[in-house]
Amino acid sequence: MSSKDKSSGYTYTGHGTNDQGNHYCSRDYGTSGTGYHYSNTDGSYYYNNPNGSTYYNSGAGYSQYTSPSGDTRSSHSSSK
Numbered sequence: 001m002s003s004k005d006k007s008s009g010y011t012y013t014g015h016g017t018n019d020q021g022n023h024y025c026s027r028d029y030g031t032s033g034t035g036y037h038y039s040n041t042d043g044s045y046y047y048n049n050p051n052g053s054t055y056y057n058s059g060a061g062y063s064q065y066t067s068p069s070g071d072t073r074s075s076h077s078s079s080k
Helices: none
Strands: 003-005 010-017 023-028 034-039 045-048 054-057 062-066 072-076
Antiparallel strands (some): 003 010, 010 023, 023 034
């Protein structure tokens, strides 16, 4: 079943939990394309956006963004 989020301009087209307990959600942005995200049991999450960009966060101080053109930016942080 799909549902429209009017404030964000997308329709949820699927969601659930896989065998490892990780949550996923897919979205349709109409003419802009589709996207999805995963929220994982280890605290990490991943977004695949309709413009082709991706974002990953480890949940432990590391993140990576990849632009639609393939340029990658990474960030590391640590807590003391």
